[in-house]
Amino acid sequence: MAAIQKTSESTYIFLKIADNTLDDIDRQFGLENQLDLDSSPPPRYGLGALERLPLEIIHLALMQLDIQSFTDFRRVNKRTRLITNSIPQYRNILIHTPELIRGIINIETARNFSCQDLYKKLSTAECDHCGEFGGYLYLVTCHRVCLLCFTEETDYLPLSRKDVMRKFGLESELLANLPRMRSFPGRYSPREIKCRRHETLFDHSAA
Numbered sequence: 001m002a003a004i005q006k007t008s009e010s011t012y013i014f015l016k017i018a019d020n021t022l023d024d025i026d027r028q029f030g031l032e033n034q035l036d037l038d039s040s041p042p043p044r045y046g047l048g049a050l051e052r053l054p055l056e057i058i059h060l061a062l063m064q065l066d067i068q069s070f071t072d073f074r075r076v077n078k079r080t081r082l083i084t085n086s087i088p089q090y091r092n093i094l095i096h097t098p099e100l101i102r103g104i105i106n107i108e109t110a111r112n113f114s115c116q117d118l119y120k121k122l123s124t125a126e127c128d129h130c131g132e133f134g135g136y137l138y139l140v141t142c143h144r145v146c147l148l149c150f151t152e153e154t155d156y157l158p159l160s161r162k163d164v165m166r167k168f169g170l171e172s173e174l175l176a177n178l179p180r181m182r183s184f185p186g187r188y189s190p191r192e193i194k195c196r197r198h199e200t201l202f203d204h205s206a207a
């Protein structure tokens with residue numbers, strides 16, 4: 001998320017800092033542009049057996065899916081995109097943070113949490129670690145964090161494969177069960193540091 005500052009008890013502003021976060025990388029993946037399908041011609045294909053279920057039940061089930069499964073379902077056909085578009089929480093995510101799901105998919109953490117988990121974190125303001133205002137999301141496991149905790153607490157500093165094996169003495173096969181992310185190539189930080197490779201990083205607290 002872009003840098004945010006709390007200016008009063010109920011007011012937050014976006015800081016005009018070119019911090020080059022994940023939000024600013026790879027704007028090609030246009031999930032956010034697909035909300036306006038509602039006025040286009042009706043879909044030719046339906047939901048199959050799922051059509052028998054009430055819409056509310058489908059919404060509840062979809063919100064419990066991990067974000068990758070949710071996105072895969074969304075891509076099946078136009079009807080599934082319309083169904084996902086009609087979920088109020090998902091609409092709000094796309095309207096208010098259109099770059100967020102794209103970023104989650106790019107760093108390959110979309111299997112680690114559900115749309116419901118993500119919406120819940122976006123609907124709160126406090127850092128999960130210290131309770132102060134949290135303007136950032138730690139997207140390996142979907143935690144809301146403040147800048148201080150995000151940059152200094154070891155729980156939010158994911159480790160390379162080599163480091164996690166050395167620090168915790170874990171065998172290579174045990175790493176398969178740990179939440180992880182893959183870095184996405186691009187230029188990051190106000191200094192535009194170039195990240196060229198896909199590097200796999202593991203969640204510290206789960207290790």
Ligand SMILES: [Zn+2]
Pocket residue numbers: 127128129130131132145146147148149150
């Ligand atoms: Zn904090």
